Amino acid sequence: MAIQAGLGLIQDSGPMDTTTFNKLRSMIYDRCGITLRDTKRTMLSARIRKRLRDLSLSSFADYLDFLVNEAQEDEWVELINVVSTNVTAFFREPHHFEELLKAVDQWVRAGQKRLRIWSAASSSGQEPYTLAIVIRRALNLAGHNEVDAKILATDISTKMLSICKVGQYPTEAIKPIPVEERNRYFKLDRSTGMQQVSPDLRRMITFARLNLTEAPYAMKGPMDAIFCRNVMIYFDNHVRSKIIDQVLRLLKPGGLFMIGHAESIQGPQLKQFTRIGASMYRRK
Ligand SMILES: C[S@@+](CC[C@H](N)C(=O)[O-])C[C@H]1O[C@@H](n2cnc3c(N)ncnc32)[C@H](O)[C@@H]1O
Numbered sequence: 001m002a003i004q005a006g007l008g009l010i011q012d013s014g015p016m017d018t019t020t021f022n023k024l025r026s027m028i029y030d031r032c033g034i035t036l037r038d039t040k041r042t043m044l045s046a047r048i049r050k051r052l053r054d055l056s057l058s059s060f061a062d063y064l065d066f067l068v069n070e071a072q073e074d075e076w077v078e079l080i081n082v083v084s085t086n087v088t089a090f091f092r093e094p095h096h097f098e099e100l101l102k103a104v105d106q107w108v109r110a111g112q113k114r115l116r117i118w119s120a121a122s123s124s125g126q127e128p129y130t131l132a133i134v135i136r137r138a139l140n141l142a143g144h145n146e147v148d149a150k151i152l153a154t155d156i157s158t159k160m161l162s163i164c165k166v167g168q169y170p171t172e173a174i175k176p177i178p179v180e181e182r183n184r185y186f187k188l189d190r191s192t193g194m195q196q197v198s199p200d201l202r203r204m205i206t207f208a209r210l211n212l213t214e215a216p217y218a219m220k221g222p223m224d225a226i227f228c229r230n231v232m233i234y235f236d237n238h239v240r241s242k243i244i245d246q247v248l249r250l251l252k253p254g255g256l257f258m259i260g261h262a263e264s265i266q267g268p269q270l271k272q273f274t275r276i277g278a279s280m281y282r283r284k
């Protein structure tokens with residue numbers, strides 16, 4: 001059955017056929033390492049149907065053709081947004097930040113003058129801004145404000161990175177931040193009704209696009225902590241192991257590695273870490 005599209009008619013109203021699904025998921029895997037199981041066909045079809053409407057294309061086969069022959073990087077960003085989720089929150093999995101606070105406190109009290117933290121799938125920025133708040137908290141507690149502390153925040157999605165850079169969030173979204181820090185680091189922008197992150201917190205963070213499946217990464221390290229949370233869940237073991245090899249290259253001995261609650265490190269790579277809590281590791 002045909003349904004009305006933006007300018008034309010969408011011929012495909014049900015899930016996409018097996019050949020198109022297989023081609024599409026193999027392109028997605030090659031491009032961003034995301035594995036789509038058979039059960040995802042209906043979800044993918046529904047979400048791509050929206051792209052058909054936006055692009056005034058009439059069938060899944062046309063979309064595939066567009067991707068192969070015409071699409072620019074922007075369409076890939078849209079597609080990656082379609083297949084992954086950007087769900088995130090300030091102070092998500094708070095025990096990771098409590099551990100980081102303790103570690104930073106110890107490092108700076110021991111005389112460390114340089115801190116480098118990486119948020120490896122930063123989504124819309126709540127994770128790197130939380131890291132910045134926690135580092136500032138730790139430095140204030142230890143009375144060491146002269147420490148050179150920087151955060152690198154990367155994501156594959158340029159759309160998410162633009163949100164990060166603007167640094168505006170709904171009032172509801174900043175509620176997990178303790179009230180004193182909310183008042184210190186956020187200001188209501190009356191024109192947008194959103195909470196604007198303060199420039200000094202923003203200055204601690206460098207935002208850059210990085211596809212985690214394209215190893216080796218350009219950074220040299222060493223990093224003191226790497227937060228790679230709720231992204232490896234999309235990848236198969238081969239891609240995960242490639243990412244963890246890069247983490248091992250970049251993370252200093254004694255550095256922290258935080259992953260999502262549904263993720264794990266497996267095989268020989270696990271021997272390189274000490275597990276210090278739920279989804280928290282220290283590099284040996
Ligand atoms: C669920 S969010 C995780 C956000 C944050 N780390 C957290 O735990 O709250 C997943 C993010 O991974 C990003 N992503 C998906 N595939 C990626 C890839 N191959 N390389 C880098 N980032 C990727 C998505 O764009 C999305 O922003």
